Amino acid sequence: MERPNGNPLRSREWFDTPELYGWLREAAFMAQGHETESYRGKPIIGICNSWSELTHCNAHLRELAEAVKRGVWMSGGYPMEFPVMSLGEYNMRPTTMLYRNLMSMDVEESIKANPLDGVVLLGGCDKTTPALLMGAASADIPAILVTGGPQLKANWRGEELGSCTDCRRYEIELRAGRITEEDWSELQTCIVRSPGHCMVMGTASTMAAMAEAMGIALPGNATIPAVDSGRARLAEAAGRQIMRVVEQGLTPSKIMTRPAMENAIRTMHAIGGSTNAIVHLTAIAGRLGVDLPLSVFDDLSRTTPFILNLKPSGQYLMEDFQYAGGLAALLKEISPLLHADAMTVTGRSLGANIASAINYNPDVVKSLDAPLDPEGGLALLNGNLAPDGALIKPTAASPELLTHQGRAIVFEDHDDLAARIDDPNLDVHPDDVLVMRNSGPIGAPGMPEWGFLPLPKKILASGVRDMVRLSDARMSGTAFGTVVVHVTPESAKGGPLAAVQNGDTISLDVPNRRLELLVEDREIQRRLSESPPTKQPFERGYGWMFAQHILQADQGCDFDFLRKDFSAG
Numbered sequence: 001m002e003r004p005n006g007n008p009l010r011s012r013e014w015f016d017t018p019e020l021y022g023w024l025r026e027a028a029f030m031a032q033g034h035e036t037e038s039y040r041g042k043p044i045i046g047i048c049n050s051w052s053e054l055t056h057c058n059a060h061l062r063e064l065a066e067a068v069k070r071g072v073w074m075s076g077g078y079p080m081e082f083p084v085m086s087l088g089e090y091n092m093r094p095t096t097m098l099y100r101n102l103m104s105m106d107v108e109e110s111i112k113a114n115p116l117d118g119v120v121l122l123g124g125c126d127k128t129t130p131a132l133l134m135g136a137a138s139a140d141i142p143a144i145l146v147t148g149g150p151q152l153k154a155n156w157r158g159e160e161l162g163s164c165t166d167c168r169r170y171e172i173e174l175r176a177g178r179i180t181e182e183d184w185s186e187l188q189t190c191i192v193r194s195p196g197h198c199m200v201m202g203t204a205s206t207m208a209a210m211a212e213a214m215g216i217a218l219p220g221n222a223t224i225p226a227v228d229s230g231r232a233r234l235a236e237a238a239g240r241q242i243m244r245v246v247e248q249g250l251t252p253s254k255i256m257t258r259p260a261m262e263n264a265i266r267t268m269h270a271i272g273g274s275t276n277a278i279v280h281l282t283a284i285a286g287r288l289g290v291d292l293p294l295s296v297f298d299d300l301s302r303t304t305p306f307i308l309n310l311k312p313s314g315q316y317l318m319e320d321f322q323y324a325g326g327l328a329a330l331l332k333e334i335s336p337l338l339h340a341d342a343m344t345v346t347g348r349s350l351g352a353n354i355a356s357a358i359n360y361n362p363d364v365v366k367s368l369d370a371p372l373d374p375e376g377g378l379a380l381l382n383g384n385l386a387p388d389g390a391l392i393k394p395t396a397a398s399p400e401l402l403t404h405q406g407r408a409i410v411f412e413d414h415d416d417l418a419a420r421i422d423d424p425n426l427d428v429h430p431d432d433v434l435v436m437r438n439s440g441p442i443g444a445p446g447m448p449e450w451g452f453l454p455l456p457k458k459i460l461a462s463g464v465r466d467m468v469r470l471s472d473a474r475m476s477g478t479a480f481g482t483v484v485v486h487v488t489p490e491s492a493k494g495g496p497l498a499a500v501q502n503g504d505t506i507s508l509d510v511p512n513r514r515l516e517l518l519v520e521d522r523e524i525q526r527r528l529s530e531s532p533p534t535k536q537p538f539e540r541g542y543g544w545m546f547a548q549h550i551l552q553a554d555q556g557c558d559f560d561f562l563r564k565d566f567s568a569g
Contacts, residue, residue, distance in 0.1 A: 010141065011044040014115035025115070039078035043117035043246045045239070047081040048107060048136075050128045055088030057125035057204065058148055060195040060226060064235040068120050068146065071239020077118075077246075079239065084110055084135075087127040097474065098446030100127040100134075101550075101559050102542060107135025116141065118246040120238050124148030124197045124226075126477075129207040130280035133216065137252045137287040138562065142245040144238045144345050145217040147208040149226035150318035151196040156187050162200035163191050164478045165312040168452065175422075176460040196226025199318040200311040202477035206273035207280060212327050213267035214260045215344030216252060219353050223322040245345050258290050259339035263350060265297055267327070269304040269376020270334050272313035272395045274477025275485055276449075278378065283556030289564035294389045294554050298380035298513065304337060305371030306395050309364050312480040313377060313395035316364050324364040328357035333367055381484065381515040384524065385496050385506065388488040388554045390470070390515050397482040398466045402510040404482075405518075406433040406468055410502050413438040414450050422457040430464045433506045437497045439473035440490025441550045441557050445537045451475035451485035468508055470515070472497055472553075484508065484515060486553040492534040493552065499527035 008016075015022045026036055047068050051061035065081050072079040085103040087096040111119055119139075121132040124147045136143040154161040170187055173179045197204030209222040218238055224230045261281060268277050278297055285292035308330060310316050321327075331338065331354045340351030359365045366372055373395055381390040394402060409432045411417040417436050420426055428434075434453045441447045450473040459467065470484035472491055489495035496517060500506070505518040517524065538544040549559040560566060 009043055009117050011115035011117050042076060042078045043243060044115055045072045045077045045079050045242055045246075046111060046114065046116040046119040047079055047122065048110065048119050048132065049081055049083055049122045050086040050124075050132065051083070051122070052086030052088060054091050055086045055125050055128070056090065056192070056195065057088070057197040058086055058123065058128060061122045061124065061148055064122055064146060064148065064232065067232040067235035068122070068239040071236040071241075072243065075240045075243040077243050080116070082110060082114070087125060087131065089126050094444060095446040095448035096127040097448065097557065098546065100131045101546070101562065103128065103131035104134035104138070104562070107132055108138040111136065111139035111141060118142040118242045120242050121145045122148070124204060126197070126203040126207070126276065129204065129211065130283065133211065133252070133256075133284050134287050134558070137256060137284055140251045140253050142242065142250055143216070143252050144242050144245060145211050145221070146235050146238045147197070147204070147211070147217070147221055149196050149224050149228070149231045150199040150205060152193045152225055152227060153199050153317040153319045154191050154193050156190050160317065161191060162311045162317045162478070163198050164202075164476065165200045165480065167191055168479055172455070172460065172465065175454070175457055194225075194227045198478055200478050201271055201273060201308065201313065203274040203276040205318055206268060206271065206277045206477055209271055209273065209327050210264040210267055210277060210281065213331060213350070214264045215255050215342055215350055218345065219328055220326055222327040223318055224326070225319055225322060241345060244347055248347060250343070250345060250347070253288050255343060255345060256284065256288060256290075257342065258292070260342045261285060261290060261292055262296070262300065263338050263342055265300045266304045266334060266337050267331065269301045269378060270306060270330060271308040272306050272310065272377035272393070275378060275391045275393055275475055276477055278391060279474070279486070279553055279557050282554070283558040286556050286558050286563040294380050297378065301376035301378055301380075304334065304376040305368055306373040306375065306377045307333060307366040307368070307371045309366065309372060312478055313393070314372065320361070320364050324361035325357055325359050328354045329359040330365050332357040333359060333365060336368070379510055379513060381510070381513050383515040384521065385500075385515045385517040386487045387496065388552065390484050390487045392482070392484050392510060394510055396480040401466060401468050401482040401508070403508065404468050405505055405507045406431045408433050408435050408500050408502060408504045408506050410500055411436045414444070417453065421454055424458060426456055426458070428456050428459065430459055430462070430467060432467065433508070434467055434469040435497070435500050435506070436471040436473065437491035437500070439471050440492055441552065442534060442547055443472065443490055443492030445543065445547060447472075447474050447553065447557060449474050449476045451483055452479040452481065453483070470506070488553045490552065494528060494531070496524055496528070498531045499524045501527070
C-alpha cells in the first residue's frame, strides 16, 4: 500500500531491508502468533495506551483499545497496542505536571522508534491528553486522539454533584463546621461514580473539548460519558478513520495549525475552561513551531462570550452537556468566531463537521446573543508583579473581588501555608490577599495545583467564602474562587513574587488586566537582590534534568530541548 504521494508505508522500512534485522523483526512477530501475510502490505496502526490501575480516569482504556482494534481490522489495517507512561492526578506526588514532559517523550520515542504508519492516542486524565498530543506533534505521523470520557454525574442527598468542584466546596464547609465527619465520609462513597475523568469543566474536559475543536479528535469525543456505549463506538470509529488519515497523509502538523489552535482557544473561553489548558496548548504549539504568545489568548477572550453553563463556572455537568448536543452544538453557536475551513481528522473541515449540530438545551449551551458573560472564561494579567503574565478565571471568581486592593499575607511555600493558615493568631482579614510563593515549575518543583489556597478557618467561621489569592502555582480546573495563578516569572526564578512582604499592598484589576505590587521599583529590586538563591531540589536523575531545562509557564512549562525551535548549537 502506498500513500497518495507515492511514498511506501513507513512501517515497511523496518521489514524491507537486506539486513538480518528485518528478517528477525518478522520472526519476532511470528513469536506472538502474527503470520507475515496478516500484516504485509497493510498499514500498521499503533494504539498508544495510557491505561493504568493507578490512574482511575484511564482504568477503562483497555476496553476502548479493543474497540479501536475492531475499527482498524474492519478497514484493512493491522493494530498493535503499546503502553506508555500514565499520569494519575490523584496518586502521583508531588504533581503529574512534573512528569507530563517525560510522558510526552515516552510517546514521541515510542512512535518514532517503531514500525507504525499511524497511531490512535488513548488518554483522559488531565496531563495524559496534552502529553499524548505533545509527543504525537513531535513525532508527526498520522494520529487521532480518543479520550476516555467524563464520569457519570454524582448525586448526594438529592443534589447533583461534580468531582472535584463539589469535593472542594464541601471540604470548605467541613472546615467551617457546617457538615460533620460522618457527612464527609458518606459523600466520599458517591462523589466518583464510574471510570472516566472529572465530569465538570476541569482540565481533562477542557483538553478533550479543545482537541475536538482543533480537529485532532473525532466529533463527539469531548462529551460522551466514559461508560456510555457511544464511547466504545467512537473508539471503533477512530480505528476506522485512522486508516483514511494515513491514506491522506494527515499528520498532526497539518491539523494542529495556528487557525486550529485559535479555534481551540475560542472554545476554551466559550466553555469557561481550565487555566491549565493555556500551559498545555502553548506547549503543543512549541512542539510544532506555531507562534502562540499569551497575548493571543487574552485578545480572543475579549471577543469570545462565555456560553456554557457548567461547573465550576455554572450549574450543570458534562453528562448534561452531552444531552444538550455536545461540543458540536456549542461550536455551532460560536461558529461566526471560528476558522470554519480548518481541516480535521475526519478529512472534512470543522465547519462541515458541525453543520448539522443542534442545541437541545439552551439553558446548558447559551447563545452568542444571550451569553453568561460577554467575555471569555480566562483572563491574562500583567504588571510589575507578573511581568510575563498571570492567569485568572473570572467566570469562577467573585465579581466584587475582580477589582480589589488588599494587604499581602505571605506564605513562603506550601508547607508554610499548611502550618499557619488555621493558626488562630494569624493576622488576617477578609480584604487581605493571600500570597504563596516557591510553588512554580522550579520552586515546588513541578508547578503543582496548589493555587487554590484554603481560606483560614477564622475567615470561614465569619461566613466569608472567597478572598483574593495568588501564587506561582497552578490551579485545578475543577476549582473556583478569585484565584490568580501562573505568576511568571516564578519566585524561584527571581520573579517579583519573591519580593512581596507581609503588609505590602497588592492591586488586582481584572477588567484592565493588571496585577501590581504597590511598592517602588527600586525597593522591589533591592529586595530581590537580597533574596537567598534557590536550592536545587534534585541531585540526580529525571528531576535534575527537569530543573535544568524546564521553561516558565508562558512557554508551556516544556523542556527547552523539546521545542521545534531548539538548537543544540
